[in-house]
Amino acid sequence: MNFLEERILKDGIIKPGNVLKVDSFLNHQMDVKLLDEIGREFHRRFKSEKITKVLTIEASGIAIAYPVAREFDVPLVFAKKAKSVNIDGDVYVAEVESFTHKNKNQVIVSKKYLSPEDNVLIIDDFLANGCALQGLVSIVESAGASVAGLGIAIEKGFQIGGRVIRNLGYRLESLAIIESMDDQKGTIVFKEQ
């Protein structure tokens, strides 16, 4: 069991409907030491790749992607969920459905920050149905850039997202893959990696 799986067992809270709350350390209150360790672990796993950009999606993804971008010493780009008047019209767009918020967002990245020369590591905190991640992949492809791989903190292995991304041929590394959760017993089973 790795450091993140141990922390999930220690501080994660299971709610009915296969909801795992990690907002005491990962996506509302954040343990920066843990996030730095996540950054080092993704660098260890992807350091053979010549990463030129780290791409994530607002909001909580930014805190996972920050230490990763630092380890690789490359810019961090985050996709925005709503069109801002501070963003040029010249953007890559993907339609993304949020599993958490049960709504659709247009996700945008300015064309200035992805180019065909880029080898992009996509980072996010959660992978469930994979719509957000597929949106980021399609934005990287739209830019003619390469997807070096995808790094996820927590994957819900019992949902389809991870299988879809891997079946598309992308290298997906999830630090913790949840096979099953039981909110009655309060138990979590991780996939052996």
Place this chain on the structure above:
Amino acid sequence: MNFLEERILKDGIIKPGNVLKVDSFLNHQMDVKLLDEIGREFHRRFKSEKITKVLTIEASGIAIAYPVAREFDVPLVFAKKAKSVNIDGDVYVAEVESFTHKNKNQVIVSKKYLSPEDNVLIIDDFLANGCALQGLVSIVESAGASVAGLGIAIEKGFQIGGRVIRNLGYRLESLAIIESMDDQKGTIVFKEQ
């Protein structure tokens, strides 16, 4: 002129309507080295305070607050702009109007992550009309916690936000205070600090 003012002059883009675009290094694509330097600078300015939490607001605030929280070795808490099904109902709420997006958001922080013992450093990337910052202040006050101070990367000194916050008696430190911008000439005048 400090490191951030120099960077704004180098890479900031002035748009009509007093819009300053810094999305090439601060709030869309992010220069992690610059953000780390911002974190060290806020630590230098507030290190006499016994900070227990760093509080910011999603999304781009997270990337400024992350290195600050690391410097102080305290948890980073970010206020959320929309009620998530993954957040307990037990939250502090403030109404915040966005200058950038021209809309209103409910900003929430779970009551679990702010307590009367907390001495909170509030961090954000931009200060314009100050509504977001006032929302964070009111959330800290609602929790019975103390506002140790507020750290802002870029303050629009010609808008009311900074004056309101300082008039309320809070210690507000802005790394760059813009006195005026001219999108025709492409000039920016910073306030002497």
